[in-house]
Amino acid sequence: MRRFSLSKALLLGTATWFMGAGAALAQEADQAIAEVIVTAQKREQNLKDVPISITAVNAQQLDRMNVMRLSDLSNRAPGFLIEKSSNVETVFIRGVGGSGRNIGFTSRAGIYIDGVYSGQPGAIDQSLADIERVEILRGPQGTLFGRNTVSGAVNIVTRPPTGDFGAGVEANVGNLNGRNLTAYVRGPLVADKLFAKLSAFGERRDGYVENLFDGSHHGGQLRTESVRGALRWLASPDLTFDLSADYSRDRSQIGAIESISNFVGMGLVDPTAPALFQINENTPRIRDNKNFGTSLTGVYTLPGDHTLTSITAYRVTDSFRQADNDYSPLALLSSQYADDFRQVSEELRIASPSTGRLRYVAGVFFLDELAKANRTIRIGADVVGRLPAAPGAIVPSSGRVRTQSYAAFANIDLDIVDQLTLNIGGRYTYERRSLIYNLDGSRSGGFGIGILTNFRDHATEDRFTPTIGLTYKMTPETNLYAKYSEGFKSGGWNVDFLNRGQVAPIAGQSGAPFAFKTETAHSYEIGIKAEMLERRLRFNAAGFLASYGDYQINQFINNGASTVLILTNAAKVDTSGVEASLEAQITPDLRLTLDGSWLRTRFVSFPGGGLNGRDASGNRLPFAPRFMGAVGGEYTLPFNLAGGHISLFYQYNFRGFSYAAQENVIPGQQIPSYGISTGRVSWRSADRRYELALWGENLGDHRYIVNQGLDFLGTKLQQWGEPLTWGVELKARL
Numbered sequence: 188m189r190r191f192s193l194s195k196a197l198l199l200g201t202a203t204w205f206m207g208a209g210a211a212l213a214q215e216a217d218q219a220i221a222e223v224i225v226t227a228q229k230r231e232q233n234l235k236d237v238p239i240s241i242t243a244v245n246a247q248q249l250d251r252m253n254v255m256r257l258s259d260l261s262n263r264a265p266g267f268l269i270e271k272s273s274n275v276e277t278v279f280i281r282g283v284g285g286s287g288r289n290i291g292f293t294s295r296a297g298i299y300i301d302g303v304y305s306g307q308p309g310a311i312d313q314s315l316a317d318i319e320r321v322e323i324l325r326g327p328q329g330t331l332f333g334r335n336t337v338s339g340a341v342n343i344v345t346r347p348p349t350g351d352f353g354a355g356v357e358a359n360v361g362n363l364n365g366r367n368l369t370a371y372v373r374g375p376l377v378a379d380k381l382f383a384k385l386s387a388f389g390e391r392r393d394g395y396v397e398n399l400f401d402g403s404h405h406g407g408q409l410r411t412e413s414v415r416g417a418l419r420w421l422a423s424p425d426l427t428f429d430l431s432a433d434y435s436r437d438r439s440q441i442g443a444i445e446s447i448s449n450f451v452g453m454g455l456v457d458p459t460a461p462a463l464f465q466i467n468e469n470t471p472r473i474r475d476n477k478n479f480g481t482s483l484t485g486v487y488t489l490p491g492d493h494t495l496t497s498i499t500a501y502r503v504t505d506s507f508r509q510a511d512n513d514y515s516p517l518a519l520l521s522s523q524y525a526d527d528f529r530q531v532s533e534e535l536r537i538a539s540p541s542t543g544r545l546r547y548v549a550g551v552f553f554l555d556e557l558a559k560a561n562r563t564i565r566i567g568a569d570v571v572g573r574l575p576a577a578p579g580a581i582v583p584s585s586g587r588v589r590t591q592s593y594a595a596f597a598n599i600d601l602d603i604v605d606q607l608t609l610n611i612g613g614r615y616t617y618e619r620r621s622l623i624y625n626l627d628g629s630r631s632g633g634f635g636i637g638i639l640t641n642f643r644d645h646a647t648e649d650r651f652t653p654t655i656g657l658t659y660k661m662t663p664e665t666n667l668y669a670k671y672s673e674g675f676k677s678g679g680w681n682v683d684f685l686n687r688g689q690v691a692p693i694a695g696q697s698g699a700p701f702a703f704k705t706e707t708a709h710s711y712e713i714g715i716k717a718e719m720l721e722r723r724l725r726f727n728a729a730g731f732l733a734s735y736g737d738y739q740i741n742q743f744i745n746n747g748a749s750t751v752l753i754l755t756n757a758a759k760v761d762t763s764g765v766e767a768s769l770e771a772q773i774t775p776d777l778r779l780t781l782d783g784s785w786l787r788t789r790f791v792s793f794p795g796g797g798l799n800g801r802d803a804s805g806n807r808l809p810f811a812p813r814f815m816g817a818v819g820g821e822y823t824l825p826f827n828l829a830g831g832h833i834s835l836f837y838q839y840n841f842r843g844f845s846y847a848a849q850e851n852v853i854p855g856q857q858i859p860s861y862g863i864s865t866g867r868v869s870w871r872s873a874d875r876r877y878e879l880a881l882w883g884e885n886l887g888d889h890r891y892i893v894n895q896g897l898d899f900l901g902t903k904l905q906q907w908g909e910p911l912t913w914g915v916e917l918k919a920r921l
Contacts, residue, residue: 575633
C-alpha cells in the first residue's frame with residue numbers, strides 16, 4: 188500500500204509541476220519539440236492531425252529506454268501491455284487482449300510491419316532493431332486495418348534505404364553475461380536510382396532462474412538474432428519500388444514462471460524448489476520462434492498528385508515450445524507444441540492529395556493464411572499412483588485452419604467549413620475459414636481427452652465495419668475530435684487438448700461443439716491534440732467508451748482429474764477510461780514527459796464464467812489495471828573534458844493492481860501494483876559519430892509479480908518480473 192501511495196504522489200506531483208512550468212517555457216524560444224509524422228491512416232500526417240488515440244515512439248526514444256523488442260514497450264505507453272506467460276506473448280490495449288497457444292484463436296490487436304499483417308503469437312515480440320518508429324493505435328481499427336483489431340493496432344515502420352551512405356556498429360555488454368551487437372550499412376548502389384540497406388542484430392543473456400534438476404539457468408535468458416534488408420528503386424520520377432525481407436529467430440526464455448505449490452496445487456510453496464528464481468524440472472523448457480517475411484511495395488504518383496500503392500507480401504512464422512507440465516523433477520507430464528503459419532497478402536489502394544477540401548484513401552485487400560499445429564502430451568513413468576494415466580502414453584493432436592479474407596475499404600476527410608472536418612469510413616470484409624482437426628485421447632486414461640479423426644468444419648462471414656467522426660480545429664495547433672468506430676474478431680475453434688465432453692456432438696446442432704462466435708466491438712472516443720508555446724509543449728488526451736459483444740475468452744474448468752481450458756463467449760463486456768500524454772521542452776536542455784491512463788472494465792454479462800460455474804457478471808477483465816503511468820525526463824549538458832554532450836535520462840513506470848483471470852476472487856490470480864525505474868547516462872561526441880552509455884533496468888532491484896494462475900493439473904504458478912539488469916553500450920557511426 189505504501190508503494191502505491193508513493194507512486195501516486197510521484198505522478199501527481201510531477202503533473203502539478205508540469206502545470207506550473209508554463210512561465211519557464213514561455214521564456215525559452217530557441218528549441219521546439221520535433222514534429223511527429225505517422226502513417227496511422229495509411230498516408231503521412233502530422234500526429235496532431237490524426238483523430239485517433241495514438242502513441243508514436245521513434246528510434247531515439249527507444250534507445251533512451253533501452254527497448255530492444257516490442258514487449259519492452261509494455262507499460263510505457265498509455266493502456267499498452269504485453270503479457271508473457273508460458274513463453275507466449277499476448278497484447279492488451281485498453282484492457283482488451285487475448286491470443287496465445289491456439290491456432291483457432293487469433294489476437295485482438297493487429298501487429299503490422301511496413302503495412303503487412305504479422306499478428307501470430309510467435310511473431311508478436313518483434314525485434315525493434317533498425318526501425319524508424321512504432322505507432323500504437325488504441326481502439327478498434329476495423330476500417331483501415333481490418334479484422335482482429337478490436338482493441339487496437341501496432342504499426343512498426345522500418346528505416347528505408349536512402350541515397351546517403353551510412354554504416355555503424357552498436358555493442359552492448361552487461362550483467363548476467365549480457366551482450367548484443369548491431370551492425371548496419373546503407374547507401375546508393377546506382378546513383379539517384381537504386382539504394383540498399385542491410386542490418387543485423389544479435390542478443391545473448393544468461394538466465395536468472397536456476398533449475399535445480401540440472402543446474403542450468405535457462406529461465407529468463409535472452410537469445411535472439413535478426414536480419415533486415417531492403418532495396419529501393421526509383422524507376423521514374425513517379426514510380427518507386429521497395430523490396431524488403433526480414434528474418435528473426437528467438438530462443439529466449441522470457442517469463443520466469445515458477446510453481447508455488449506441489450504439482451496438483453496443494454500447499455503454497457513448491458516443495459522441490461522453494462526459493463525465488465528457482466525451479467526443479469526434469470523436462471527442459473524450450474521456446475523457438477522463427478519469422479521470415481518479404482514484401483514488394485510499389486508507389487505510383489498519378490496525375491493530380493493521387494498516389495497508387497500496392498503491397499504484395501509473404502510471411503512465415505514457425506513456433507516450437509516444450510514445457511514440463513507438472514513443474515517438478517518427476518516424469519509425469521510434458522508437452523511439445525509446433526505451430527506453423529504461412530500467409531500471402533495483397534493490398535492495393537489509392538490516396539488523394541493531402542490538400543484540398545476532400546481527402547480520401549480507398550482500396551482492396553486479400554489475405555490467405557494457412558495455420559498448422561502438431562502437438563503432443565507425453566505421460567511419464569512416474570504417474571503410477573500419482574495421476575490417472577498409463578506411463579509411456581502419448582496423446583497427439585493436429586489441426587489445420589485456413590483463412591481467406593477479402594475486403595474493400597475507404598476513409599474520407601471532408602472539410603465542411605475551414606475549421607470543421609467530417610471523418611467517415613467503412614470496410615466490408617468477406618471471410619472463409621475451414622478446419623481439419625485430429626485428436627487421439629485413447630491413451631489419456633482418467634484425463635479423459637477426447638477422440639476426433641479427420642474432423643472437418645467450415646464457416647463464412649461478411650461484416651461491414653464503419654467509422655464516423657468530426658474534427659474541430661480550435662487553433663492551427665489544437666484539434667478536438669469525436670469518433671464512433673466498429674471492429675470485429677472472427678469466430679473460430681478451440682483447437683486444443685479437449686476432453687470427451689467438449690468434443691461430443693450437441694443434440695440438434697451441426698458443426699463443431701467447440702466452436703465460438705464472432706466478437707464485435709463498438710467504440711466511442713473524444714480527444715484533444717495540442718502543440719502550444721511555439722511547439723515546446725505537446726498534449727494529447729482521449730476519453731473512450733467501448734462495448735464488446737460475444738467477447739471471446741479462455742476459461743479454466745476443473746473436471747476432477749485436471750483443469751480444462753475452454754474457449755467461450757462472454758455475452759457482453761464494457762470498457763471505459765481516459766489516457767493522456769504530456770511532453771514539455773522546459774529549457775533547451777531539459778525535456779520532461781508524463782503519460783497515464785485510467786481504465787474501468789467489467790463483464791456486463793457472463794453467466795457461468797466464474798469459479799465452479801458461478802456468475803462472473805460485474806467482474807473486471809483480466810490484465811486490466813485501473814491505473815498505469817510513466818514519468819520521464821532527459822537533461823543534456825556540455826562535456827568540456829572530451830567535447831560533445833552528456834545526457835541523463837530517467838523514467839519511472841507504475842502499474843496498478845489487476846487480476847490474472849475473470850474470477851476476481853481467487854487470491855492466486857491477483858497481481859499487486861508495482862513500479863520500476865529505468866535510467867541511462869550517455870556521452871555523445873560533437874560530430875554525433877560516437878556514443879558511450881551506461882544503462883539500467885529495474886534500478887531498485889524490486890521483486891514484483893507480473894502474472895499468477897493455474898496450470899493443467901491445477902498447479903499454482905507465479906511469474907516474477909526481471910531483476911536489476913544493467914549494461915554499457917558503445918556506438919560508432921560512419
